[in-house]
Amino acid sequence: MFCRPSHESLSCQTGSLIPKLSVLFGVTFVLLKVLQFYWERKKLIKALEAFPGPPKHWLYGHNRLVRIAGPKEYPHAFPRWFGPILPSIIIHHPEYAKTILGRADPKASAFYKLLVPWIGKGLLILEGSKWFQHRKMITPAFHYDVLKSYVTLMSESVKVMLDKWDKRITERRSVELFQDVSLMTLDSLMKCAFSFNSNCQTQRSVPEFPNPGKASAPVPPLILLTPALPLCMLSKFSFREDLGKMTYTTMCIKESLRLFPPVPGVSRELSKPVTFPDGRSLPAGLLSLSILHVAVCDKGTWSLLLPQVFDPLRFSPEKSAQRHSHAFLPFSAGSR
Incomplete structure (x- = not known):
C-alpha cells in the first residue's frame, strides 16, 4: 500500500534541505572567487x-x-x-x-x-569632482594680483633670517640652512595665511595663534614644512615684472x-x-x-x-x- 507523505514530513524535509543548499551555494561562490582571483593573478x-x-622575497616581497x-x-x-x-x-x-x-x-x-x-x-588625497571643487575654491587665492600683497610680508621674514646669518657669520658660527629656512617658511605662512606675527625665527618656544574654537592652538609641526614651500611661492612671482627678468634665479628655482x-x-x-x-x-x-x-x-x-x-x-x-x-x-x- 502506498502512503502519501504528510504535510509535516514534507515541511521537515524542505527545512533540512535549505541549509544544505545554502552551504552548497556558499562553497560554489567561494570556489568561483578563488578561481577568478587565480586567473586574474596569473594574467597579472x-x-x-x-x-x-x-x-x-616570497613572503615580504620588496618590503x-x-x-x-x-x-x-x-x-x-x-x-x-x-x-x-x-x-x-x-x-x-x-x-x-x-x-x-x-x-x-x-x-x-x-x-x-x-x-x-x-x-x-x-x-593631495581628494579626487574627481570633490578635488575639482576644492581646487576651484583656492585658485583665486593664488592669483598674481592677490599674491603681490604678500611680497612685503615674505621679504620681512627673509630679512630676519638673513640678519641671523649675518650675526652667526660675524661670530664665526656655522649656519643650519634647513632649520632656518623652515622657520622662515613658517613665519611667512603665519603672516600671510593667519595675519599673525609668531616671531618663531627669534623665539625658541612653539608659536600659537588665536583660534575661534579654542583659546589657542599649536602650529602644525615643522616637519610638515620644507624649504620647497618658499621656493614654490617664489616661483609664483618669477613671472612678475621684476623677478621675471631674473632668468638665472628662475632656473635655480626649477632645478x-x-x-x-x-x-x-x-x-x-x-x-x-x-x-x-x-x-x-x-x-x-x-x-x-x-x-x-x-x-x-x-x-x-x-x-x-x-x-x-x-x-x-x-x-x-x-x-x-x-x-x-x-x-x-x-x-x-x-x-x-
Missing part, C-alpha cells in the same frame, strides 16, 4: 614578466629592501611587490608617466589612505624643484588596461606608482649631464625646448 604575473625587476632600483638598473618601469599578493608597477620614465597621467584612473586608495592621519583629506619636488610621486589604480608606447601592456586593477623624482633624474632625459648634480643650466631656453613634456613635473600632471 604574466604581464609583469615583460618588466624585469629586482628579486622579491625589506631599503633601496629597490632606479633608471640605471631597470629602464622605464619595474614591478614592486608589497608582501606576497599586492603588486604595483614603479614608473620612472617621462613617456610612461605621460601615458599614466594622461588617463582618468582613480587614485590608489591603498597608498593615499596611509597619508590621511598625517596630512588629512586635502587636495631645486627638479631634485626635491613637492610631490615626489603619484599613485593610480588602473581602471582599464594600458599599453605603453614600446608595446608592453598592463591589465586593469594594477597599482601604478609614478616616481616623479626618479623620472626627472633619468639620464636620457637630461642629456649627458649627471642627473643628481645641481645644475640650473638644465633649464636654459635652448635645453628646455628639447626636453620631454613630462620630464619636469614638480607638482604632478593630468586629472586628479
